[in-house]
Amino acid sequence: MATNVLDLKQLFSPSNIRQLAAPILLLLVLAMMVLPLPAFLLDVFFTFNIAVSMMVLLVAMYTRKPLDFSVFPSVLLVTTLLRLSLNVASTRVVLLEGHTGADAAGKVIEAFGHFLVGGNMAVGIVVFIILTVINFVVITKGAGRIAEVGARFTLDAMPGKQMAIDADLNAGLIDEKEAKRRRAEVAQEADFYGAMDGASKFVRGDAIAGILILVINIVGGLIVGVGQHDMDFAHAAEQYTLLTIGDGLVAQLPSLIISVAAGLVVSRVGGEESGDIGGQFVSQLFSNPTVMVLTASILAVLGMIPGMPNLVFLLLAGLFGWAAWYIGQQAREVEAAAAEPATTVQEAQPQENLEASWADVAPVDVLGLEVGYRLIPMVDKSQDGELLKRIRGLRKKFAQDIGFLASPVHIRDNLELRPNAYRITLKGVEIGQGEAYPGQFLAINPGRVSGQLSGNVTKDPAFGLPAVWVDAGRREQAHGLGYTVVDASTVVATHLNHLILSHAADLLGRQETQALLDHIAKDSPKLVDDLVPKTLPLHVLQRVLQYLLEEGINIRDMRTIVETLAEHAPRTQDPVELASRVRVALGRAIVQQLFPGGAEIDVLALDPGLERLLGQAMASGGAESGALEPGLADTLLRETAAAAQRQEDLGLPAVMLVPNNLRWLMARFLRRAVPSLKVIAHAEVPESRTIRVVGVIGN
Structure with missing residues (x-):
């Protein structure tokens, strides 16, 4: 039982109801063509049809650009089917029950057939024909032509728009996500105008069907009334014609409204910043006081001509003249408000009352250095901070050594840090931190010292070597024991330089x-x-x-x-x-960087069997995704790390030489586990250099 209740709740949830709305509406439309409907339901559906058409018109007026109403072609088809199905249902009722009186097909048809045209069938026929001509010849034909031309020009402009998007992407003005959105919008725009070009044929066909239905209903009503219900010809003609006209008008009016909405959508010019159509009308038609004054003058001259409706012309002339004065006054007030400086009252407002703006959105620094308050003198320009000079030199040396100019290092104090602490950030993310003590020196143990120093024991923040912070008076003693001694600004600069080099790709x-x-x-x-x-x-x-x-x-x-x-x-x-x-x-430069001069190239190599195994894994696609067999991967990492450590202990660079097709795989696989190891391919080694294999991995 509980399960059934849960299923019902899911079935009638808001999301499911929205999804089922369109299918249910289409089923009702098709059912109306087949099943007989009572007069009351006809009134409900006719009223619903008018309401839907008014909603579509209002949505079209408040739409800022055509793609905001991209479902309009489908709406056009559904509303057309709804009108036609109502025509079929009302025709059935009119022919079956028309002899019983004017309200046989419902109160809505009776109202349109009697009150709107005064119960005169000749007037009704003329009004119906005029509405049909306006809809078919003027509005629908114009909207269809605009949609056709719009689709053609949109398709012709697609290559240029796509090239413009690619150019903005290549220039770095937009990112991949924005480029994808713009490409989708260009394609959707072409689809929309193409769909509107076809959907406009629905309305044209609806207008033609309305005329045919009118003629068929009148002829059919005469046949049914005279032949089956023994009505005299004049009475049958009047009764069935008025019902048919009411039926035609109640369907033709929503059709006209939908056609106007279609014209508004496809003739819309401007983007999101242009506002809705009502705003454009007011801002573009009634924003120029000169135009209003000239219009008022012309109306006043016409109003003075004898025989003209002087009161009406002079009244409208006065109205336009007042509107011109009012618009000009508003424009002068806006200019005066923009010209005068901000008042002292505005300046005295507390900061918390100010509105948020884009100025409050601070961009993230690409490279940042945050320091505690005791390190501020090192980066204070007024105090000739030594660290500032070193950072400028680091950036210049980076450009000379690496080949491009990195972003400047933005330095700021951070009271949340410990007094002697500093933090290095990359795009807002911490990539390194440490401590420095101005006035003291860091004695770094390179591994071959002859004695121990007392002091603040720590580690070199750049390379993790054991180190001790000592006073200036013990600097010479540290030198004598074999320590590498550097000042506080050098410690920070070296750490920063090491991180910049390590993250050069991210910069x-x-x-x-x-x-x-x-x-x-x-x-x-x-x-x-x-x-x-x-x-x-x-x-x-x-x-x-x-x-x-x-x-x-x-x-x-x-x-x-x-x-x-x-x-x-x-x-x-x-x-x-x-x-x-x-x-x-770049092979010659790569090898020269690893092995300066013309000395032999001491490299590590893979066992031939392991090379074949890795080659097979790569050919099957498994190695590229890192899906090596766990045991093999662990052995490969362990043996490579051990061999690389042996090379470093001998003072030689750790370099692995592999076939060309395996270089990318091995470099990516071993980078994190053995960061000091460099992997080069056979094709990268110049023919003039001699290769010597000093270790085999996987033997």
Whole structure:
């Protein structure tokens, strides 16, 4: 029982009711064409039809842009079917019960057939024909033409709009999410106008059907009245014609309203900032006092002509003249309010009463350094803080060594930190923290000291080496024992430099990439223009450069990078594949960075059997997703870490040489477990260098 109650609650929940509304309405529309309806239900449905048409018209008027009412073509079809089904249902009632009196088909049809046209069938026929002509010839034809032209021009403009979106994306003006939204909006706009072009045919067909239904009902009513109910011809003609006219008018009026709504939607010009149609009418028609004055003058002149309705013309002239004066007065007040400075009362308002604005939204710093209050003298410009000079030097050296200009370091004090603490943030997220003591020195133990120092024991924040904070008087003693001694500002600067180098890929945003391209274009404009954005989007170039930076490769040789990308980009847009091609082109610089001079290259290698196993896993797609067999993965990590540690103990760089197809896999797999290990491919090693394998992994 409880389960049944729960099911009923779910069935009649608001979301389910909204989903069932359209199917139920369509079933009712189809049922009305088949099942006989009593006169009262006809009144209800005719009234509902008029209400729906008025709602559609009001929604169309308050719509700011056509896509805000994207369901309108479907609404047009449903309302047309509703009117036609009501025509069928009312025709059945009129022909069956028309002989009983004027209210045989309900009070709504009786009202439209008697009160609106005065019970005169000739007047009713003329009014019906006029409404049909207005709907069919003027409104529907115009709206259909606008929709047709709009669909054509929208389709023609789609390539240009898509190129504009891609250009904004490549320039970094918008992100991927906004570009996707704009592309969807362009496609939806074309679909909307195409659907409106077809939906306008519904209204035209509805108008033609209304005329045919009128003729058929009159002829059918005469046949039924005279042949079956023995009514005289004149009485039958009057009775059935008035009922038919009422039926036609009660259906034609909503049709006219829907047609006007369709015209308003497709003829809408302007975006969201333009406001609704009513606002546009007022702001664009009645906002110019000069136009109002001229209109009032013309009406006043016409009102003075003998034989004209002087009172009406002069009354409207006075009304337009007053409106011109009022609009001009409002405009002058707005200008005066904008020109005068803010009053002292406004300045004296408390801060909590001020409205929030976009100025309150502070952008997140790309690089930030927050310091406790005891470290403020180190970064205070008025006190000639030593740390400020070091940070400027770090940024300059970073640009020279890595190849692009990183964002400035924004320094601010933070009272929530401990007095001697500092915190380094990247895009608002903490990436490092430590403590520094101005006036003291940090004695770092490199591993070969000859004695111990007493002091504040800690660790070097940059590399985690054992260290001791000592007073200035014990600096020489620390030097004598083999410690590396640095001052407080150097500690912070070294830590900051280490983190900047470690996160170089994160510092290379789209803006920095574009600035780097602009810098290269000063010397090689043709090279850059042929690559971005003609051949390679900016975001793909950014990702390729980030892949290089993630593996500690500088991007100073941008000429080689751009030339390599220009050669391979027409065949692939995969950043991983492009980065691999660039690494091969930069192979000499990569090896030179790891093994300076012309000495032998001491590398670690994989066992041939392990190479085959990894190659098979990569070919099947499993290795790319990191789905290596757990036992194999653990053994590979453990043996590689041990071999890399042996190399570092010998004072040699830990480098693994692997086949080209495995380099990306091994680099990504081993990066976190063995961060000091560098993985290079056979194709990256110059032929002039000699390779010596000092260790085999998986043997």
